[in-house]
Amino acid sequence: MSNARPNRHRRTRTKAAILLAVPAALTAGVAATVAGVNSASASATVPKPDHVVVVMMENHAYSQIIGSKDAPYINQLAKGGAVLKASYGITHPSQPNYFAVFSGSTQGITGDGCYQVGSMPAPNLASELIAAKQTWASYNESLPKEGSTTCKEGKYAQKHNPWFAFKNVPTSTGKTFAQFPTDFTELPKVSFVVPNLCSDMHDCSIGTGDGWLKKNLDAYASWAKTHNSLLVITYDEDDKHSGNQIPTVLYGQPVKAGSAPTTKYNHYDMLRTLEDLAEVGSHAGKAASASDITGVWN
Template identity: 45%
Template sequence: MRWIWAAVAATAPLLASPVAASAPLNATASTAAQRPDHVVVVVMENKRYDAVIGHRRTPYITALARRGANFTAAYGETHPSQPNYLALFSGSTQGVTDNACIRHPFDAPNLGRQLLDAGLTFTGYAEALPSTGFTGCSAGTYVRRHNPWVDFADVPADLNRPLRDLPSRWGQLPTVAFVVPDLCHDMHNCPKADADRWMRQTLGSYADWAESHNSLLILTFDEDNGTDGNHIPTLVLGAGVRPGDRTQRVDHYAVLRTIEDAYGLPPLGAAAQATPLPLS
């Protein structure tokens, strides 16, 4: 079944509860909504919008933006990287203002725990993570500062997995999966073309599959490179998503709110004041 998203008022959740996914909410909602079977969220690094979307070295990501909803006014919350990842995963930067390794996990609400408590599933997949449940600050091209789910005490360690554990059969994915490339494939240390190629090879078949299997691919960046007001690429592709540019200003809190609304979860922190991404 194809499903349609509706942008609603910033303080009103899109879905009242997981079991009411197909029912209209109130007079302000223009359509009903059907929750996706799977959402995959990919986060890349440190690039301004026009350095990726439409750039000759990132043809695949540009093609994804043209196939889906391309947010031309998406912005990170702050600099440097780490607080933006925390904002996306928990609706708050948790008071973090730097990239220093977080030694003591937060006892705070977060998307992973929300999904588990609602009877849904979550897994975070990090490229170059040495082993399941690894809590070290770095290992080769892996860094913990790009892996927000490991920073919350109530997310089980066995849901912190290396990218090699990403299912090859997309129907076996958890309800929501975060996929974080390593320092090369996230555009941090290596040419953009390498990351573009990685995206096509790693998730290209998922992008194709999602469009016909009631699922979503979300690609966003943590921050820009400090040259364009933290203006970042963000796109959403999948079943029921109308292709085209979206010009409203959005941020990581809006991305989080969209996922939470889809599954009838209460918005966390600043996501409560964010307007969901308009996808239909």
Template identity: 50%
Template sequence: MQRFAGCLIASVLLAASIAGFAQKIAVNPLAPIRAVPSVVATDIPRYDHVVIVIMENTSDSTIIGNTAQAPYINTLAMMGAVFSDSHAITHPSEPNYLALFSGSTQGLSDDSCPHTFTGLNLGSQLIAAGFTFQGFSESMPSNGYTICTSGTYARKHNPWVNFSSGTNSVPSTSNLTFAAFPSGATPDFSTLPTLSFVVPNLCNDMHDCSIATGDAWLHTHIDPYLQWARSHNSLLILTWDEDDSTTSANQIPTMFVGAHVRNATFSEHIDHYSVLRTLEDMFGLSAIGGAVNATPITDTWNIFADGFE
């Protein structure tokens, strides 16, 4: 009888203890519910929107720390992940755009145009996997345009146009003028595709005009997206095609800014193939071309940043 009474008392005390603990951890029904970003196996966040902006022919040492000519870009550098050992693949421009987009220079060693390629590429991969892709080119005369040059527009900087036939083709509806990029007083960036390439014209990308001109263009046209991205599970990647010399170093500025990005400088060696591999891993795509042997970037992410807990 004493043993039964003792067990009964212990059971009552245990139940009371559990009830008290449950009360402490009970969810407040009035508390806001915070979304949790999707994460792939490598802990790379799966973003709702990624915008990649490619600038032209400028070395890392010319941009990073140059607050006189590039104040906005250096502000971005203070907000996100900066890669201090980032490199292009080759010279001149066009093969680098192709490398970032398709994992291959496609055998090019010049800026010739036009070309038609049929291999795998990031745009066709995304579309085949149920995601969306669009390229926005400033000063391109019209959507779906395929002519090599027009004023300050150059198709050589627009790699997706070269993949226009075969099973890996990118539809012409993905080839848009920059006028289609959300803008105005209340731009709706939620209408952007999963992944976008943004290519400024030959002046605003620093190819023909000054660093200050390109910096001001980024501030005006890209900063609204960046400010939105930081609280909307979205990412900005800012990079350059190649540096401004013909040396083998070919060191370029590259930075990731947006939600879930650690604010720091990262010293690992990366190149266009590393960025492509990171994007492919982000969306669960197979690595292609030079991205197969590239190491994805996994140390820059903080999935609990920006209020995500």
């Protein structure tokens, strides 16, 4: 048997290493706890409305709408709600922007042609809502009938309705605008309203689109103001002459009246915000690295 004596220097170094490791572990634990608290606090800044209605309008820059005498109703909502002073589309032309705000990706779409119905498996706002046992629908003006996957008919255009492209979204959730509830408590948790090619300002004037919004959505806007609900009016893209800066207005009980944040946001930030407003617990595509819209909530 060896009579060698233990190496005191080695034992001392081992004790020192343990002593150093303990505070390091504690520090890491505290940091993780703080990070968790900060994350929870950040998520707590987004309200939890009962209903969210998003309206997509077409092809106008921020400067053409906000402050314009041709859009009195949108500016009335902006004054009583919030306007994002640095809201941006992703690209041109229209269709990729609709895919971006719905699925966090343009999904390789670069034009305005018709897509293959039910061809895409990617996660999206509707599939996330369904998975979270929340409700979803789109209300599409001039859609021939509920669930119709036609490419174009009259003033209706499929290019503004990306939900039909996804195999994880039932076509039956694509409804006509005539099916928009008059009892707003029957609205889904999140819904999109898509006016036709005239009402969305694509083929017709700013005044025509502004009047359509007032006629068709003012009752909901007034109701949302007292029923923990939210109306979002935004645009797909600008007029191609303004750096793709678009008007985005938020209105309803959760919104701080008169707020006008200058933080830069885009369609991916809007998608992330819609996901978090609805508490779906996930983020599709580039919404995962986007930011919630802040500075507009009560």
